Amino acid sequence: MADLNIREDFPIFRDNPSLVYLDNAATTQKPSCVIEAVRHFYECDNANPLRGLYDLAQRATAVYEESREAVAGFIGAASPEEIVFTRNASESLNLVAYSYGTFLREGDEILISVMEHHSNLIPWQQLAARSGAVLKFIECGIDGKITEEAFRQALSPRTKIVSMTQISNVLGIRNDIKTFARLAHEAGAVFVCDGAQSVPHIPVDVQDLNVDFLAFSGHKMLAPMGIGVLYGKKVLLEKMPPFLTGGEMIEYVTREGATWAELPHKFEAGTVNAAGAVGLKAAIEYYQIVGFDAIQKREEELSELAFDALSKIPHLHIMGGSTAKEHNGIFSFSLDGVHPHDIAEILNADGVCIRAGHHCAQVLMQHMKVPSTVRASIAFYNRDEDILRLAQSLSTVRRRMGYVE
Amino acid sequence: MADLNIREDFPIFRDNPSLVYLDNAATTQKPSCVIEAVRHFYECDNANPLRGLYDLAQRATAVYEESREAVAGFIGAASPEEIVFTRNASESLNLVAYSYGTFLREGDEILISVMEHHSNLIPWQQLAARSGAVLKFIECGIDGKITEEAFRQALSPRTKIVSMTQISNVLGIRNDIKTFARLAHEAGAVFVCDGAQSVPHIPVDVQDLNVDFLAFSGHKMLAPMGIGVLYGKKVLLEKMPPFLTGGEMIEYVTREGATWAELPHKFEAGTVNAAGAVGLKAAIEYYQIVGFDAIQKREEELSELAFDALSKIPHLHIMGGSTAKEHNGIFSFSLDGVHPHDIAEILNADGVCIRAGHHCAQVLMQHMKVPSTVRASIAFYNRDEDILRLAQSLSTVRRRMGYVE
Amino acid sequence: MSNSFYREIINEHNLRPLHKHILPRAGLSHRGINPSCGDDITLQLTIEDGVIAEGAYVGDGCAISQASADMMLDLIIGRTPEEALHLADIFLRMIKGNVTDEEVEELEEAGSLQDISHMPARVKCAVLAWHTLEKILEAEVL
């Protein structure tokens, strides 16, 4: 996979050839095939899906449902009915917490890790508050690792839900979801996987992992904003009550009550974001054309390069794992004496886009005893040059902030 | 406003010059300025808004927040903080029902009309079931009219929430929201207005109407799918608990709990649909360029034309009001002896797109004692010819279904 | 979808159905509904000496749902439940686009609904009566 070819597929770099975009964990840039797919939908197929009998509406319905099939195929779901389109990973996780959460009772336990993104933390806090369930945290080591032992100890016969990210958006570490899901099942709990950072970067197969739910966002995987996915096992989705209610998700409605449409429509209230779904399908096709092998290989290369370059910068401390492999393209770090916001500002002046802050993971920050960090995160379309410019800019920061060395 | 100029702004008609699109109440077509605004965002400004310090992210944040200001201006909100971006009107209504709904207690009353769309009905049914509140219905006459008297009678000192559509998506009738909101306030209730069918067609000023909440969808007003709006009065939004939780809507998070970000962010969990918001802004600008005066005048003309043409077709019965004015461009009707689906199918064969079914208003259908209807709905970009082709096609339906006359 | 789809055969069964009435003493009865479009059919059968002796339906719905029910009854009255289930299987496969020409012939007039396989929105209308038939008979045959 040549550096330049791929980059040409992303129009944002056309007008900004020197842009160094290393905030891919926040959102990715979009290839032209995705932008074009959205445009094409509005110019050729636009109608309200699922509602009309005329050809245009049938086309809109068909492309929307084909997108669902593409997603099902991409993550190895047993059937497209198991794919619910949402706005983003956050909404997917809220859906599970609100809907599956109705099964929880006082004294039940919900187990999450300390490294969870707020979107996989606050919905459970709120559920605990609503239901009287107890929210428990699995600790990770200073290297970010959650051991099987720690996981086993945190589980209890009262654990009803375990929710964990597959890849941390701060440390880049990858959790052993397959093992943890198995242990959770043995303890009688369902396992929710936050795939926001993994689905865009590694092949994820829900049947192989045997997770009960998987949440992820389109916008972090080349697709448009405003489209996300909740995968759920059919048996579970079937017994869960709906979350959002309204048009399209009903069967019969009377003044007194309503019955629900079949899966997956039961969980999709109101007019769907068909153009977003079509954009997601185009993104999946792009992944398939480039190929996960090539993507992973390239991201590993860039990860190695970044880890080496950052490790050489004096006063810079990378959080978490001590090898490139443990980072999956995500590097959070600090620089002695310089606040992350100042680093971000100086890097911006050099045209390098990175994040500074708590990365929506305040509990992890507290656990790691840092107020905030800088984060650089990689996608396969990054150039070697991007990493070099990051490192170069970083190595001047302390001087520019007035330090002598 | 010349027929043809406007139509040229809508690319879908370029490839389908003979398309007769009369399902505008379901979703509208998109002008090129909207499609281009979405493309431009992804090609030039794409980053995760609200999160980054670098220029690109600041641009993304700026255009997102400018969209909020545009919406606030469009509906006369007192400040942009009162504008919450959602996915669609359905989600906006669910937000109010879930969040404001936490204030309801057993025996409180929720009042809606029989003509509500399922999206403004089931969330309240569900809230009633959760809270022990009672859901009450205001009846409408055979002409669709809800009288002030009926409204007063339905109100009670226990009424805590009144929710009503400004324009019915089935009958096209317009409710006197200003009066009903005043009466609701006098009774101590908040007033929720479903503007899904009104905001796209008439100027709506939330301060003039003095409604507490207003919900509407971008996709019904030329904007992309996946973006909707909830307006709420600041004092109310401030005291309401958040609905969806996760990234961006918090202030502090610890293992034990969290505090919330300021308005409007408190209600926007996870990565926002910035491109959708930008598309909505472009749509609003298009409305402003064409002008509501011109739009209303044109839609009234087309309404008159349609009402006259439909009235002349033998065996055809228009539901609701007996003048064009009472329909606001929305006509539901039946044709003796022919099922609405068969009508829709035959019209489709003639290239005419209309809806058949219950239009997500089963309670109204039950009230009006019809199983389903055909609905034609107008937008200002429709041509006179569209109406004539509708009428012509309709006048052949019975013959084509085997009736002698 | 074509202008010509509402051919005489469908219109005829819709306008002048042979089997749309109530069977006062029917042994078996089942209601089938398509919530999304409101098609609503109640199918009634009497089985005597191992064959479907009588059959009828009542209900509301589009021409396709009504004609399909009427054609189905034409076809199955006088057959054994097993034969009827075999025909239902062919019909449902036909609508999915997965039959041989010989099989379509077995369906007689009902084979004229083959075009529905290209009209996804109408599939539910066409299959409603047949699914209802399956529901009744599977309970019997088992």
Added chain:
Amino acid sequence: MSNSFYREIINEHNLRPLHKHILPRAGLSHRGINPSCGDDITLQLTIEDGVIAEGAYVGDGCAISQASADMMLDLIIGRTPEEALHLADIFLRMIKGNVTDEEVEELEEAGSLQDISHMPARVKCAVLAWHTLEKILEAEVL
């Protein structure tokens, strides 16, 4: 935003703040926090004979939040609460891009933060100390 923004003046106040320490016997104290970026400042003041006799701050944050606090204290120590509030008003308006040149001059070194008005993401950092000052003094003056 420019490369040159982190000028000596900000760096100097950030690296070698004059007023970053604890006032053991401070009469007034208030904590200001920017949740989104984690800036966290505790401002302490002592008022004697109607003037701000002593002032100091402790906390964490970016260079802009720290330098802004330090420059502010430089400016207000020795002034009356009313004068300090007047200066805070100018500073906050400056950041909103709504001041005259004469007013900026009244701010002395703190006027060097004027460029922040073009950096929306840093506005909160620059104004944190000043808002905290307002919180303390408004309670006093009223």
